[in-house]
């Protein structure tokens with residue numbers, strides 16, 4: 001039986017994507033060859049890369065606005081340093097909203113001065129800081145749109161003259177935003193777009209080329225742009241699967257359509273968390289993520305029973321991150337409303353037992 005997979009990442013993808021991906025591993029486009037054994041310079045693969053890049057730009061509504069999409073390697077973690085390598089000349093601002101922001105700050109400090117414009121560390125990242133001041137003259141301001149681990153999400157992005165850089169690893173393509181307010185967006189594929197192994201970078205070309213340091217080719221966004229994201233052998237399989245997922249999303253009606261479903265899923269789950277005396281939500285209500293819902297069980301003695309019930313219902317990946325504990329339900333784009341319904345049924349059953 002196929003499980004209801006609430007894992008935070010690598011995560012669920014649409015069933016039809018799994019199917020098409022497995023077909024391509026055996027026989028790619030009826031070529032008699034596996035996707036895994038053809039040249040990345042072949043016409044068929046170049047088309048995959050170009051389709052994936054243009055779908056990303058199209059779905060984000062960034063056509064004709066000076067942006068380029070790249071599929072790089074090294075995970076979102078590589079972007080922590082690439083962003084600073086390419087953009088940080090003297091000082092940058094960072095909003096610290098969790099483990100991932102913390103890690104991006106650590107890397108940026110190797111390249112210049114980092115100003116933490118705000119932080120929610122004081123309350124173990126339960127909330128999104130607001131009303132912070134953004135100093136003048138920053139090379140860029142870095143934000144993490146969704147905090148995968150703590151279950152918080154930025155709902156309103158700050159106004160600033162500085163280029164805006166955003167780590168959207170765990171909520172890209174999940175909700176409508178004016179994406180042109182960002183100058184650089186990056187996202188590891190394995191949360192909401194594809195398998196592990198590639199990272200989407202969408203960058204406004206005009207912000208590049210302004211730092212005085214020399215940048216190694218592999219870490220230089222301009223090099224990757226000039227080679228159409230094929231400077232070296234790209235991660236062919238993750239790029240292909242990402243392309244399939246983006247195609248699936250477009251056929252569904254794009255971000256507007258998926259946002260509606262994502263909001264329904266989140267409403268369903270959070271209303272159970274709020275109503276039930278057995279569960280307590282972790283993140284502040286106004287900042288809660290539609291992608292990763294974090295909650296605790298009020299009485300630890302009920303945990304074993306609840307865990308057994310989850311298992312019985314075929315629910316996988318609900319354990320919270322080790323730095324928060326409790327439970328975390330990740331409801332990425334490919335998660336169906338029905339699966340969330342199964343989880344909510346188990347939670348209300350627990351309530352009757354508790």
Ligand SMILES: *Cc1c(COP(=O)(O)O)cnc(C)c1O
Nearest residue numbers: 075076077100148167169170188
């Ligand atoms: C998972 C995650 C990362 C790290 O991604 P890697 O691809 O493993 O380097 C960074 N930022 C956020 C918000 C994440 O959820």
